[in-house]
Amino acid sequence: MTTTISPPRSPNPPVPSAATPTPTRSGLDARGILASEWTKLRSVRSTWWTLVSTLGMMAGFSALLSAAFVSRYDHLDAFEKATFDPTLHSLRGMYLAQLAIGVLGVLVISNEYTTGMIRNSFMAVPQRPAVLAAKAAVFGAIAFVVSEIASFAAFFIGQAILSQKHVQASIGDPGVLRAVIGAGVYLTGVGLLGLGLGALLRRTAGAIASLFGLVLVFPVLAEALPSPWNRNVSKVLPGGAGQAFAQVRRTSDALSPWTGLALFVGYIAVTAIAAVIFVNRRDA
C-alpha cells in the first residue's frame, strides 16, 4: 500500500483580508465590552419575554388587586381600612415580577455556561472580572429602567382604580415616591442576585431554584421559627430587607427603609464578589 503525502495545494486559498490593525491603546476597552454585552442581551428572545413579563405582572396585578380591594371595600372593618397602604397594595405584583426579572438575571450568565458561549466570551476578553462587570452594568441598567417603568405604571394604575373609593395615595405623599422607586430598585436587585447566583452555579435550573428559595421559600420557612425568631429572621433575609425600602408605612416587623436598602445592597455585593472570585479562579 502506498500513500501520497503531498497535498493538493491551491494557489489562491480564501484568505481573510486585512482587518483592523491591532489597537495600540493600552487598557481595557470598556465601551466595546459594554456594547458586546448589550448585543448579547438584546439578541436573545428570553430577554424580551422576561422583561415583558415583569411589566405585565406589575401592571396586571396592580389592576387586579386594586379592583378586588375596591369591590371588597364596603365589607372591610375599620382596622383594615385604617391600616390599608394603597402604595404597597399597587406594588404587590413585585412578589411575582421578581421571579421574571430574577430569571433573566440568571439566564444572562447561565445561558453562556450551558451553551459554551462563556468560553468565546473569555477568549475575546480574558479579563473575566471585566466581562462580569459589563454584564452586571448592562443587565442592571436595562432591569432598572424596565422595573421603574413597571413600578410607576403599577402605582398609577392602582391609584386610578382605588380612587373610586377615595383611598388612593398621591405620588407627592410622604414616603410614596421612595416606595415606588424602591419597588423598581428591589426588582433590579433581585435580578442582580440572580446574575450572581447564575455565575456561581452555572446552571440555569439550579440558580433559578436557589434564587426562588432565597426570596420565596426562606421567608416562609422563617415564619415557622419560634417567636421572636420568625419575625427577626424574615426581615433580614434579602426579600424582607429589599421590600422594606418599597414600603411607605413601616410595619412593626420590618427594617427601616434605608437599613433595609443597605442590607439588601450588602447581599448583592457579597454575591457579586463571590461570583467574581469564583469565575476568575475556576476553569471556564
Next chain:
Amino acid sequence: MIEARNLTKRYGPVVAVDDLTFDVLPGVVTGFLGPNGAGKSTTMRMILGLDAPSSGTVTVDGRPYRTMLRPLHHVGALLEARGIHPGRSARNYLLCLAQANAIPEARVDEALDMVGLTAVARKRAGGYSLGMNQRLGIAAALLGDPDVLLLDEPVNGLDPEGIIWIRTLLRGLAAEGRTVLLSSHLMTEMALTADRLIVIGRGRLIADTTVDEFILRSSGNRVRVRSPEVGRLRAALEPEAEAVETRDDGALIVTGLDCPEVATLAAAAGVPVHELVAETASLEQAYLELTQDSVDYRPDQSGYPISANADAA
C-alpha cells in the same frame, strides 16, 4: 508561535495532560493528533487561558493568553464545544465578539461572506445545520484576522466540499506565515493538511515531528519483491534484512532494507527480479502503532465522558 512547557492538567484523579512540552511554529500547519480522550481539547483550552494548568506554562508569542488585551486580533480559535446560543443569529454572535475587541462591524459581514453564511446571517443559529455551525465557528476564529489559529476538530460535521475548503484555507493561512494548530483524531485529515505533527496519547507526548518523518520512522516500511527463484532470493536477502516473509501469492515482504538495497543484493546473487515495490506505511498504520499502548480506556474506568464538552464544565 505557541510554546508549552511541562504543561500538566489534572481533573481530580484524571491526568488529562501530562507534562507536555512542545512548540507550534509559524508558517506551517501543525497537526495535533491523538485518540479521543488524549488531551487535545484540554491542551487547547489551556493555551487559550480557559483552563488553568495544574503545573507548567503555555504562552502565545511569549505571553500567557490571560494577559492579552483584545486577543482576537492575535489569536483565533474554534473550540470543541462551539458555544453558539441557538436563539442568536450568526451576525449577532460575531458582532458581540467583534465589539469586545474593537473589530469594525464591516469585518463581521466580511467574515460571514468568507464562510458563505451571508444569506442566513440574520436567522437564528438553532436552525443551522452542523456544517453551518461549523462555518460560523470558523468565521469567529478568523474575525480578528489573527496570526495564530487554533482549531479543535474543525472538519467534524463538514461535508466533503467544506473539508476541502477548510484544508485549502488553513494551508493558505500557514503559507502567509501564520501559526496554525489543528487537532484531529483522524490521521487521513492530517496527512492532507498538516506539515508537522504533535502526537499525544493519554496526555503524553508521543511524537513531535514532520508528517514525512513520522511515516518514515514507523516500522511499517517494507519492500515487496517477486522473483521466479524465491528460495535463492530469500537466501540472498535474509542475512541483511530484519525479516523476510513469504506471502501466499509468492511475493517476499522484506523489512529493514530499501528498494536499492534489495536490488543490489539480488543482482549480486544473480537472481532475476520481476517486481520491486516499496510499501510505505500509511499514516494510519504509523499512528496506530504509536498510540496503541496509549489509547485511553480511562473513561470506562473513571466514569468521565470520553470528550470534554460543555457538560464537563
